[in-house]
Amino acid sequence: MKHTLSVLVENKPGALARIAGLFSRRGFNIDSLAVGITDDPDVSRMTITVDGKEHPIEQVTKQLHKLINVIKITDLDPHNTVARELALIKVKSPARSRGEIMQVAEIFRANILDVARNTMILEITGTTEKVDAIEELLTPHGIVEIVRTGRIAIERGEK
Amino acid sequence: MKGSEAIVESLKAEGVEAIFGLPGGVVIPLYDTLYDADIKHYLVRHEQGAAHMADGYARATGKTGVCIATSGPGATNLVTGIATAYMDSTPMVAITGQVRSGLIGTDAFQEADTTGITQPIVKHSYLIKDVKDIPRIFKEAFYIASSGRPGPVVIDIPVDMQLAELDYKPQKKINLLGYKPTLKGNRRQIKAAARLIARAERPVIYAGGGIISSGADRELRRLAKMVQTPVTTTLMGLGTFPETDKLSLGMLGMHGTGYANYAVTNCDLLIAIGARFDDRVTGKLATFAAEAKKIHIDQDPAEISKNVVVDVPIVGDARTVLKDLLEELKKLEIDTGRTEPWLRQVSDWKKSHPLFYKDLKREIMPQFVVEEIYRVTKGKAIICTEVGQNQMWAALFYQHSKARNFISSGGLGTMGFGFPAAIGAKIGRPRETVIDIAGDGSFQMNIQELSTAVNYNIPVIVAILNNGYLGMVRQWQELFWNERYSETCIECQPDFARVAEAYGALGITIKDKNDVTDALRAAIKAKRPAVLDFRVKRDENVFPMVPAGKSITEMIGGQK
Numbered sequence: 001m002k003h004t005l006s007v008l009v010e011n012k013p014g015a016l017a018r019i020a021g022l023f024s025r026r027g028f029n030i031d032s033l034a035v036g037i038t039d040d041p042d043v044s045r046m047t048i049t050v051d052g053k054e055h056p057i058e059q060v061t062k063q064l065h066k067l068i069n070v071i072k073i074t075d076l077d078p079h080n081t082v083a084r085e086l087a088l089i090k091v092k093s094p095a096r097s098r099g100e101i102m103q104v105a106e107i108f109r110a111n112i113l114d115v116a117r118n119t120m121i122l123e124i125t126g127t128t129e130k131v132d133a134i135e136e137l138l139t140p141h142g143i144v145e146i147v148r149t150g151r152i153a154i155e156r157g158e159k
Numbered sequence: 160m161k162g163s164e165a166i167v168e169s170l171k172a173e174g175v176e177a178i179f180g181l182p183g184g185v186v187i188p189l190y191d192t193l194y195d196a197d198i199k200h201y202l203v204r205h206e207q208g209a210a211h212m213a214d215g216y217a218r219a220t221g222k223t224g225v226c227i228a229t230s231g232p233g234a235t236n237l238v239t240g241i242a243t244a245y246m247d248s249t250p251m252v253a254i255t256g257q258v259r260s261g262l263i264g265t266d267a268f269q270e271a272d273t274t275g276i277t278q279p280i281v282k283h284s285y286l287i288k289d290v291k292d293i294p295r296i297f298k299e300a301f302y303i304a305s306s307g308r309p310g311p312v313v314i315d316i317p318v319d320m321q322l323a324e325l326d327y328k329p330q331k332k333i334n335l336l337g338y339k340p341t342l343k344g345n346r347r348q349i350k351a352a353a354r355l356i357a358r359a360e361r362p363v364i365y366a367g368g369g370i371i372s373s374g375a376d377r378e379l380r381r382l383a384k385m386v387q388t389p390v391t392t393t394l395m396g397l398g399t400f401p402e403t404d405k406l407s408l409g410m411l412g413m414h415g416t417g418y419a420n421y422a423v424t425n426c427d428l429l430i431a432i433g434a435r436f437d438d439r440v441t442g443k444l445a446t447f448a449a450e451a452k453k454i455h456i457d458q459d460p461a462e463i464s465k466n467v468v469v470d471v472p473i474v475g476d477a478r479t480v481l482k483d484l485l486e487e488l489k490k491l492e493i494d495t496g497r498t499e500p501w502l503r504q505v506s507d508w509k510k511s512h513p514l515f516y517k518d519l520k521r522e523i524m525p526q527f528v529v530e531e532i533y534r535v536t537k538g539k540a541i542i543c544t545e546v547g548q549n550q551m552w553a554a555l556f557y558q559h560s561k562a563r564n565f566i567s568s569g570g571l572g573t574m575g576f577g578f579p580a581a582i583g584a585k586i587g588r589p590r591e592t593v594i595d596i597a598g599d600g601s602f603q604m605n606i607q608e609l610s611t612a613v614n615y616n617i618p619v620i621v622a623i624l625n626n627g628y629l630g631m632v633r634q635w636q637e638l639f640w641n642e643r644y645s646e647t648c649i650e651c652q653p654d655f656a657r658v659a660e661a662y663g664a665l666g667i668t669i670k671d672k673n674d675v676t677d678a679l680r681a682a683i684k685a686k687r688p689a690v691l692d693f694r695v696k697r698d699e700n701v702f703p704m705v706p707a708g709k710s711i712t713e714m715i716g717g718q719k
Contacts, residue, residue: 014286021279059465066461068338
């Protein structure tokens, strides 16, 4: 099972390197990682997705906790969490297929950010599955480049 | 005040009395300040020696060891010593110089990314970017190194930070959002543990180095006596329970005693305290105390159920938890007679599987030297070891009875550790006899520190069990690799006694068993550094031995 860990970290130099280093040295694989500051400029939030099947999630969180810069770790409950990622997709779009691509974009509520003579850039936000789905539909047209952020997530409710 | 002065003030505020180090370009300002400071600095001959001395000092005294090295090669020379301290959880603060802030990242002369290189082997590290942070960072570093599960902390200080001015105020407060070690164990868990202990018929205590860090040896002894439970210790735990006591099982694991390994395998309750179920202890995990309920008391939550799933985990300081546990046990009515059949069984194992070696008339057996060291020092010496056969013989054939009197690189297994660690231990506890039980291979890895020992007249004794081999690897090659002795025979060896004399130390070569005792006495009497070159039987092996990956009852050798 995939786990999404929401980790509050002191915004100090080297904190990201320590976390990345810990994962590699203990042999844990990171599926995705997103980092940003929080409402408190001294604290950053990392959203880390790991595969709990490969590594006991308990050991991952305990090892993370040992890092002095790590303040808090929450293993987000997937049933009570809203998770999103964002992707920018540059796709080949000669005149004959442009219409179809725009239709796909509309269905997925993707924004068209840029149109050049032969390519188009789409912006899509959604669950990992949604991003995967639009990627699959666009692949036959020829994807030039795709850039995905890591997954970010937040718990529902008052907490 | 200058940054370098703030560093020295901060060290004084932490009560630092001894520093081990070697200067270099970017720590000249710091050394200039140390020139007038009333902190004793010991100049080593190689930075690795400084790290091990700080480590040995810390292990012998319980205080935080401090070492200094310059940037680049100075810092990288510390790395093995820092990793050694990390694996064995010893409190250490390593101060390294760094190139000028503006030059960082430009591949400047003697630049190395010290915090990067050491990141996987430190409890925490700092790179000082603002001189005003010096008091806070030093305060935090010493607190982090010595509290919770102790470990090494690196402070990397660019040369311009040592020169910059600050308005120094001693740092009092510590505010670390992400670091709050748990002291007290969970009450409910402690009660659950007490109930298991009261019911157990075949209990065993498995005690590790955590007992020493937390100073819980007295509580450990009280627990063992109270519930009449045999105690086995790990290599790191040697001395926490007196091996002269009938409840003692000695060491367990790959080179553990037969009776310790049988007792652990057959127990119905395993009480692990400050130990981490290392592979050298457990052997094949599936058969390690397979029938037993397990209680695990440890400071580090990440050690709980890391290798072995336990029934009652208790996170907390060993001493605090044991005190609470003893209180709980007092409330229960414990029938101490219930473990009697078990103790009889253990005693039978002791008779059927004693530690054993065949003594010879003239030739010196390495085990005999260790036993003789025990007799001559009446078991009161601080024993340091190198790594390999010498280490295992020192662990097995000396009856360890006092915490902090056995100092050995257990986790990392660092050859070359013992001698500098012995120097550090002797500096920390100058009244005690300190003996490094060494191998001829290991000793040569930091032999240059003879110069440091002579320089400051630190009378440590190196007892080399000289067999002309990298003996432990040779043993594996003999037993598991068809006697193909690839690169383990040290064909060219110095005359250690003459090397010692050349450095200004006492050197004695001993070839006859009948001269062992006199040589030891002479070295102790000499009150100066001494090297005893015992030419021992060359192909003697450490037994018993559990082949890697086997169950710990599948021992080979060591039988009469």
